[in-house]
Amino acid sequence: MATTGPGKPVSASTARGGHEGHGGSGAGAPARRSTIRDVARQAGVSVATVSRVLADNYPVTHTTRAKVLRAVRQLDYVANAHAKALAGTGVETIALVLDDITWSAFAQIGAGVEQEAARRGRLCLVCTTQGDRQRELAVVNLMREQHAAAVILVGGIQYTTEYRERMSRFARSLDSVGSRLVLCGRPPLADDLPATVVEYDNEGGAYGATAHLLSLGHRRILFVGAQEGQSTADGRLSGYRGALADYRVAAAPELEREGLFLRDAGLRAVREALREQVAFTAVFAATDMVALGALEGLREAGLRVPDDVSLIGYDDIPMANELTPRLTTVHVPYQELGRTAARLVLDRRDGVGGAEDRTRLSTHVVVRGSTAPPAPGPR
Amino acid sequence: MATTGPGKPVSASTARGGHEGHGGSGAGAPARRSTIRDVARQAGVSVATVSRVLADNYPVTHTTRAKVLRAVRQLDYVANAHAKALAGTGVETIALVLDDITWSAFAQIGAGVEQEAARRGRLCLVCTTQGDRQRELAVVNLMREQHAAAVILVGGIQYTTEYRERMSRFARSLDSVGSRLVLCGRPPLADDLPATVVEYDNEGGAYGATAHLLSLGHRRILFVGAQEGQSTADGRLSGYRGALADYRVAAAPELEREGLFLRDAGLRAVREALREQVAFTAVFAATDMVALGALEGLREAGLRVPDDVSLIGYDDIPMANELTPRLTTVHVPYQELGRTAARLVLDRRDGVGGAEDRTRLSTHVVVRGSTAPPAPGPR
DNA sequence: CTGAAAGCGCTAACAA
């Protein structure tokens, strides 16, 4: 007996010949789904009635409703989301675009977005770009096709003129189809562009981290993870510089080390600085991942943290609190960032009054065990 | 001048009065997207021609194609994915259902799925359940509506009769609409059910971990993270027991400690065991997160790892290699697991011959610094 | 090579 078949035989379907119960059992065979018409026929009512019962937005006799619901159950019917979408109803979806979901900060942002979206009945489409800006472009267009209610772009970028122009195009392009561009942890665009921005106090966190080291007495602080033009790196670097300036400590080019936000960059930068005999008593790593590499670099040189050299990171990834010593770092409320991004854009969409389209969450230093006053001796 | 407006004025639209360029600038105002008809009108051709040019699957004059493409550019037109889907074309989507994307193992699986899906032109819908099985049900139905090509359920579960029945229903229900249930890191269902299963050698890894400790000379090994009925926990526990049996070491109930797969569970279990004066020289934590808690528990009791007590984890999360000492653990190829899940289901769908519907990836112990022979003294 | 028109599955007037 056919698995999905109803109790009593169904009269010949409209068109396509009757598949057997197991629809897609064959490789990729497009199954014959039951449609609202099947349900209507089975229940002996019209499609409109079925629609009404299912939407539950219109008066329907108790008995009719029962008949319909029974038919639905018998046929294991679910509505076709695409048809609903086309007809104007249908669940909205939010698109989330990020480099790599395995990076802790991104995963947290993603979790925040997804939770808030789900809470408000939206679906969440996730696309990763592995840092490929070309793919980002393709993805945004794809999302425009998908009628995504919003497209949330996550994470810092190479901040160029070309980039700004592309984003402006994205913003307008999405706006023109009723969608919305959201920049999360990314610098804002021109004020007149239709986009929502959710930032965190990137520079302030770096300022705080540096000030923490300075107030401990450090004067030679190695900054690791500078990246010319990368928005996040630039913000952190300028927070570092700003604090130095406020403490009347001269900046030194040899203390600002280039490097990506990866563990390996931290390792290499510290090794090089050591090899070049650059004097420093503390390391400010632009991310916790970089700090991990720096830690290894220090250790392989026989330097203890924090006794010989202090180390501070940025991001406060869960791992930070598990290291030995526990890593002092800058806490960024990533999950909250994601949640806020979703909230703002959905508030605006749901017509909630006073929905802002620009927010900045604050960051703060979390002092743990990897920072201490500089050792009195040399270095 | 209207942003999306064409060069020369367009004759009055079919129905709704002409919105201005900026479509959705108002909160959630459903914008007037340009449709294929707009493009056709603008290009002075029929919609069929536009469709053909865009699909590029039919001979079209060079000049006609040019006209169409120009119109597309002028109107910044993108097709409506829902309409395409309804008409039978359209990008497929894969649904990924997991407890929490911030958990390292899940994030890695997710990354694997997403990458493989993207590589093969599919979109990836992510839903989290926070361990709520009720929500899992709702999500699967939602995915059925969405016409997801596959629904990938990730991670261990409470393995009950009720669960098995629900999964059977899922499997058949998805199959009946041409979709496919995929179980990733979850026990398989009955053989005759339409589902794809991608497992890893859960029990084998635990056996290896335990054997590693046994061969170092440990005989009293605390297992932390037992959970009656939880499939993953059960598998690991039985690997532990199996190794003990093979080494002719008697199992002891007081050595098997209950607890969730969370850091806190590890901490509590070790504290309790210590308080109860249970003798042990090694700890096998059911996950690396549990190992983290166990490590803290050992340390606060003044016990050194591995000098006083050896510690081994499971999962090989990135953090494992950053701990002091570096954590010995069982490596699970999570990303590969996700990639495989996507690959199998898409192979089958794309009609690639010989696509299996059941695979098991292997695991292996990664020996690092947290395990050593037991100390000669007491304990 | 191009166009007209019939669906795809659902919703929402409009009628009855």
Next chain:
DNA sequence: TTGTTAGCGCTTTCAG
């Protein structure tokens, strides 16, 4: 209270 029907935007025969 229920049914009929005209779209929603796109693809795809079938004619020309």
